[in-house]
Amino acid sequence: MTALLEVEGLSKRFRGLKAVSDVGFAVPQGAIVALIGPNGAGKTTTFNLIAGVFPPDEGSVRLQGRSIAGLKPHRVCAAGIGRTFQIVKPFGNLTVEENVVVGALARESAVEPARRLARAVLARLGLADQASRPARSLTLPDRKRLEVARALATRPTLLLLDEVLAGLRPTEVDRMVEVLRDLNRSEGLTILMIEHVMRAVMALSDHVVVLDHGEKIAEGKPDAIAADPRVIRSYLGTEAL
């Protein structure tokens, strides 16, 4: 497997505070990689650095061998990375379908094909019957689904998911896990996910990267990570044993 995304020596300081320090990992084509760690470990900052929200102080980000570090978010999207936000950001006064149409228009220049793509994506995420509702009226699980749908509509080669399972009930987690697994298997979509729901991490991911205090403290297969003493100490806690 060749690496779709390669992150090397990534560092970012905010007013002297090291949010991310010398972080490096690779996401192979077709893989599902999980980024875990305690709150404030620098996971979302790492996402924002990849997605172009702000440029890294140091380090490189390469997608399919091409450097994307420092590109604006819309260029990163054009390069093939779709993302969701930890705190969901629906276009509240637009309908669910319109939200996804905006995403689809990243690759489609005409509205009609974008609408067809949006409908297909909504059907896939189980949101078809909500299509004409205003996005602000959705429940949290549906908003999370909408985040994924909107990002998927941009037809990414790599999908960045920032805690899309947080706040969902177990049955809803299972549904989302099923959707993600299906996208990965049937369409070869590569996924990098920040996730706290360990059950989903263990079920979905091929590879886990652990951050703590802005640094990578471990990476490896999910079961190896779950047994790693450093990871248990800093994040999982002893009850995970």
Next chain:
Amino acid sequence: MTRRGALLFVLFVAALLAVPLVADRYVVSVLTTVLWFAYVGQAWNVMMGFSGLLSLGHALYVGLGAYVSAALFVHFGIGPWLGLWAAMAVAVAAGAFIGFLGFRFGVRGVHFALLTIAFAEVARIAFDHLAWTGGSGGFFIPVDAAGGDDLLNLRGSPTLFYYVALGLTLGALALARVLLHSRLGYRWLAVREDAEAAEAVGVNLFAARMWAVMVSAALTAVGGVFQAFYFNTLFPEQVFAMGRSIEIILPAIVGGIGTLFGPILGAFILTPLGEGLTHAIALTGVDVPGLKLLFYGTALVVIVVFLPDGVWPWLAARLRLTRRPGEDDPS
């Protein structure tokens, strides 16, 4: 739009077309003002309503459009239909400059609004001192009383101007509708709703916002051309006044920001009310300066408190003129 809404719209347009045939000069002139505000409100709505960019200096684009077209006509004999392209170009350049300053250097929200006011004020002072267009003494387009209707040079009767204003208003409505259903329109709405999320799905924020300012400036400048040839007199103190900018945005706010029909409805509510108030004041003989502004202020407060989304969304829902999201056409 529901079938009922479409029917009412057709009747509305038909009634407007028939007005000069049945109404007197006064009614025609009031309705011309209504249509002008509806048109300019629609232009402003492209920035605020579609893209979430608050401009409080739209008098700038009106003024530039008015002065450029008037100067070309008076000094070079270039007619308004040709002059309006130059007027739009100048307004677009001004808008692009303001937009570039604002968006390149991250001036947002209220501060961006202040920037738009500042440029309108600078223009007012500049035109006060520009002798080529009469300075503070005013700029006048010669009126040929015997000329009759001349659409080509936009000289003629109030009826001619009424129909031109109607054409502009309906044209702007159609254009706004087309834009709103285009790729650009979707991107504007996305930027308005959440800029960060819009960027993440591939929207170039800078480009989307620049397009909004430039389209709005160009449309507004055409309103300025109309104003110049309708009133034939231009004073910087009036044309570029801060109060003018406020008057321009009120119809859209009252009618419904971001709605297609809001600016039109708002103009139909505000202008006749303002006219009526002026008459009422004249009848009582009490001369209180600024009473009309007080009225506009009150109207705004009432709207903001009771119908924050504007009158149009409320009215459309009550009368079932538009389909609410998730609702099938009942008719």
